[in-house]
Amino acid sequence: MRIALLEDEHEQAQHIQSILSERGHHCDSFPSGQSFLSAVLHRSYDLLILDWQIPDMTGIDVLETVRAQLNWPIPVVFLTQRDSEADIVRALDAGADDYLAKPAREAELVARINALARRTNPDNEKEVLRYGPFEINTQQRSIILHGELLTLTDKDFDLTLFLFQNQGRLLTREMLLERVWGLARDINTRTVDTHMSRLRRRLGLNPENGFRIKTIYQRGYRLEAMTANAIEDSATVSDQV
Known part of the structure; x- marks a missing residue:
């Protein structure tokens, strides 16, 4: 799959890209909401991974823009340090498909991404x-x-x-x-x-x-x-x- 990652911490972004690359996925990383949206709204990705706390806007803002402007229900996973029940509910209500707290366990992250891909393409x-x-x-x-x-x-x-x-x-x-x-x-x-x-x-x-x-x-x-x-x-x- 082609995956877009929103993550402003360089080392964290490299780590996630490495995990996904080893499992056969292609992952592009973006450090800001604007750069992420510019890519996602003009290129073709299969799945999005969002951090919540980024410099120029929140992950929720990014998610709402994606849902408003894309014409198909691209699967979205939140990967963030915020792990309260209220935060999880807010993200899911805003249109996220899954939610993981950092630090994510590698096998679990990949398994959840693969599960979302199967549910998104049942045909x-x-x-x-x-x-x-x-x-x-x-x-x-x-x-x-x-x-x-x-x-x-x-x-x-x-x-x-x-x-x-x-x-x-x-x-x-x-x-x-x-x-x-x-x-x-x-x-x-x-x-x-x-x-x-x-x-x-x-x-x-x-x-x-x-x-x-x-x-x-x-x-x-x-x-x-x-x-x-x-x-x-x-x-x-x-x-x-």
Whole structure:
């Protein structure tokens, strides 16, 4: 997973990054609320870890901003020295998914993160996924639309599955290259744009089928279920790659 960590103590941040890296996770650390929010709201992360007491704002302020501005329920863990019942309740009420007091036990921290990842992506264990008129068979690697089998390349299938499993979430080009193509994030390529353009046509992502791929300028893409208002808007405005 790609994890964003809010921690202003350098040694503590390095320690947590080391723990997560050893378990196969990628963790970016940020020392302030503003730097953390700038990254989280413009990049793609799978999970957030927040400290409560940071120099420029509180962890609660950061959490409330994340919940207000992100379009998908990214899992959030508090990792802080504050351990009173009132603090725990306040964080959970504000939208945190879990709460750990420092110093965290390494195995417990990793176990809780992995548990949150499983709860956030329950579809990952299913063989057949249904999204409106789309039926995706993860074992047969096939996609059916309105009862008809679609002809897709292996990479198109991988990209389609990843889009639907992350519906409503901003997916940067770098993240898609990393997760779908297995390429380094700093590679400059239009491969993602080419595949997205093709998928729009091959999947019939239009008002009739209830979904669209929205281009987020200079950031990436988001698969959206189309509301009544969005369907009306699409009659006059179309997304361009």
